[in-house]
Amino acid sequence: MPNSERSDGRRFDREYAVTTQAILFLSDLDPDDVGDAGYHATHYEGVPVADFRALLALVPADAIAKSTFVDVGAGMGRALILASELPFRQVVGVEVSASLYEVARENLETAQCPLRRCNDVRIVRADARMWTYPPGDLVVFLYNPFDASALEIALGAISSRRRNGATWLIYHTPVHREIIESDNRFRIAAEISCGSVYVCDEPPSD
Ligand SMILES: C[S@@+](CC[C@H](N)C(=O)[O-])C[C@H]1O[C@@H](n2cnc3c(N)ncnc32)[C@H](O)[C@@H]1O
Structure with missing residues (x-):
């Protein structure tokens, strides 16, 4: 990670009074707890x-005003806090690690966020491959949470949700972009x- 990103991360933590700046591996945090998800996860x-x-x-x-924001692999909740500054209907994070989920829960409770525009912000502890995605329009955020096979399964779960609406997928560090680009329901x-x-x-x- 470049130094400038590390110091931006620390600044974010100071300004919002949270703890999100870290690099951690699931195998060190919850090896027995996350099961098979650990083999497919990034850090x-x-x-x-x-x-x-x-x-x-x-x-x-x-699209933002009509949608629920979902962070697939919410970690310590940084993207959830930033998303809450936009007028989403709801902001939801899905995190498989119990330790990271607990940190995110605390961060969401204590964050100083004067620019908040969405007050319905939640985190659930679940495997994002098997989770039941909310109905209606979604903006789904992926910060490279897992490998290609896990992405393919999660994409199926997203696409087959009830009362399917428009789906926006935001993929940061899109190393497995071929999975989305080979699904002809999605266009860039x-x-x-x-x-x-x-x-x-x-x-x-x-
Ligand atoms: C690169 S971090 C992104 C953190 C957060 N989205 C952010 O942008 O600040 C990827 C996260 O995905 C989580 N993850 C990996 N596989 C997962 C799965 N199957 N279900 C839910 N979370 C998962 C990891 O535990 C990790 O917290």
Whole structure:
């Protein structure tokens, strides 16, 4: 991680009075607890603040106002806190690690966030591959949480949710982008150096 990102992360923690700046491996945190998810997971690292804001700026304002934001692999909750500064209907994080989930829960309770525009912010402890994604329009954020096979399963769960609406996928560090790009329901909407934004405008399925 470049020094500038590390110091931006520390600044974020000071300003919001939280703890999110760390690099941690699930195998060191919860090896017995996360089961098979641990084999497919990347490490924990908070999203670079400027990258998150730049990627979210690529999603149209009317889509944000209609959508639930889902952070797939929410870690310590940095992206959830940043997303709560936008007028989403709801902000939800899914995290498989019990230790990271606990830190995120505490961070969400204590964060100083004067620019908050969404007050319904939650975190659940679950495996994002098997989770039941919320119905309706979604903006799904992935900061490279896992490998290609896990991404494919999670994409299936996202696409088959009840009362399917539009799905925006924001993929930071899109190392397995071929999984999304080979699914012809998704088209690329925008791209910057740190990541890609995809959209699926599929009409409601029920
Ligand atoms: C690179 S971190 C991203 C943290 C957070 N999204 C952020 O941007 O600050 C990836 C996270 O994905 C989580 N993760 C990996 N596999 C997962 C799974 N199957 N279900 C839920 N979370 C998972 C890891 O524990 C880790 O916290």
